[in-house]
Amino acid sequence: MKVLYAIQGTGNGHLSRARDVIPALLKHNISLDLLVSGIQADIKLPYPIKYQLKGLSFIFGKKGGVDIWKTYYKANSMRLQKEIKSIPIENYDLIINDFEPVTAWACKLKNKPCYSFSHQAAVLSTQAPKPKKKDKMGKWILNNYAPTTHQFGLHFKSYESNIYTPIIRNDIRSAEISKGEHYTVYLPSYSDEKLLNFLSQMKSTKWEVFSKHNNYEYFSKNIHIKPITNEAFINSMATSKGVLCGAGFEAPAESLFMQKKLLVIPMKGQYEQQCNAAALSEMGVPMIKSLKKKHLDKLKKWVDSDSTVLVDYPDITDKIVSQLLEEASVICNERSVSN
Numbered sequence: 001m002k003v004l005y006a007i008q009g010t011g012n013g014h015l016s017r018a019r020d021v022i023p024a025l026l027k028h029n030i031s032l033d034l035l036v037s038g039i040q041a042d043i044k045l046p047y048p049i050k051y052q053l054k055g056l057s058f059i060f061g062k063k064g065g066v067d068i069w070k071t072y073y074k075a076n077s078m079r080l081q082k083e084i085k086s087i088p089i090e091n092y093d094l095i096i097n098d099f100e101p102v103t104a105w106a107c108k109l110k111n112k113p114c115y116s117f118s119h120q121a122a123v124l125s126t127q128a129p130k131p132k133k134k135d136k137m138g139k140w141i142l143n144n145y146a147p148t149t150h151q152f153g154l155h156f157k158s159y160e161s162n163i164y165t166p167i168i169r170n171d172i173r174s175a176e177i178s179k180g181e182h183y184t185v186y187l188p189s190y191s192d193e194k195l196l197n198f199l200s201q202m203k204s205t206k207w208e209v210f211s212k213h214n215n216y217e218y219f220s221k222n223i224h225i226k227p228i229t230n231e232a233f234i235n236s237m238a239t240s241k242g243v244l245c246g247a248g249f250e251a252p253a254e255s256l257f258m259q260k261k262l263l264v265i266p267m268k269g270q271y272e273q274q275c276n277a278a279a280l281s282e283m284g285v286p287m288i289k290s291l292k293k294k295h296l297d298k299l300k301k302w303v304d305s306d307s308t309v310l311v312d313y314p315d316i317t318d319k320i321v322s323q324l325l326e327e328a329s330v331i332c333n334e335r336s337v338s339n
Contacts (some may be wrong), residue, residue, distance in 0.1 A: 001031070001328075004035060004089065004103065005098075006036075007045075008100045009036045013248055015045060017087070018045060018170065022034070027318070032050070035050065035053065035087070037054065037102050044070070053102055090112070095113070095115065096117050097148055104206070107148075113331060117152045120155075122163045122274060132278075142272055152323075157283070167320075175234055175237075182236070183208070184236045184237045185199070186251055187209075187291075192209070192214060195223075200222065202303065205222060205303055206222055206224070207222065209226065210227070238256060241261070245262075246267055252276070259313065264286075265291070285309055
């Protein structure tokens with residue numbers, strides 16, 4: 001079986017997960033090619049990438065949300081259409097898609113099955129938690145950004161049969177966990193200046209902030225600003241008192257797995273993160289809406305608390321991959337017979 005695994009390159013979570021999914025795929029008798037689209041990731045794959053595309057990236061802003069203008073500017077529709085037409089999906093028996101728009105739309109336009117193996121597939125489930133405030137446009141974008149025909153979802157809980165608990169990468173599973181004196185911060189949609197102004201108000205608390213906006217390390221009072229590297233971020237989380245991050249998927253899931261106390265701030269105007277925040281709130285994870293001064297008391301209360309949320313995230317990567325390949329193989333055979 002010839003397989004194309006297409007991975008979203010905006011943010012670090014998709015590529016971090018792929019580092020464990022790829023070896024699980026390679027255990028099977030398949031020919032595997034990799035495609036990555038997007039321009040906002042800091043994580044590199046230790047595997048050859050056959051197709052490296054610009055795709056359609058959401059650009060992080062500096063005020064807690066997506067930078068709409070930069071996203072629009074980078075979204076060259078002519079170039080995107082060329083990329084969609086350039087991928088020879090007809091040469092593959094199976095397309096596995098982790099919220100990657102180029103191959104998803106290439107498959108849709110050519111009526112070819114496309115298997116979503118992503119967190120977004122689970123978020124869209126009717127059984128998964130949703131925010132109280134409806135966001136029709138956000139839901140529409142999530143539905144149409146990378147449309148697929150078959151879904152294998154990942155979420156904080158298994159809300160239905162085709163939704164699985166998070167893939168916790170081996171780097172996290174093998175990390176030595178301890179409780180140090182600092183808190184790990186990853187809020188890429190905020191500027192360093194905004195984070196410094198907010199966090200410095202808690203003068204006795206040590207913060208390790210991983211910055212999306214610069215590539216050098218420095219100290220400012222009780223705050224340690226660091227560029228993002230895989231090893232440094234894992235070590236910081238593993239030795240932290242707790243983790244303050246956006247309401248994405250991978251960082252909160254890994255924090256919960258490490259039994260760290262967690263506080264999330266969902267990105268403004270990002271429907272997926274609003275859904276994640278709703279799911280985490282149901283589990284008992286606290287949330288604040290922004291870095292405004294009125295939320296400082298809730299941050300202080302969290303710092304003073306020792307409350308954590310217990311989860312059970314077994315290593316089921318091989319199991320999910322095997323089930324996906326088995327289902328895809330059956331459907332591929334049925335299509336071959338019908339044709």
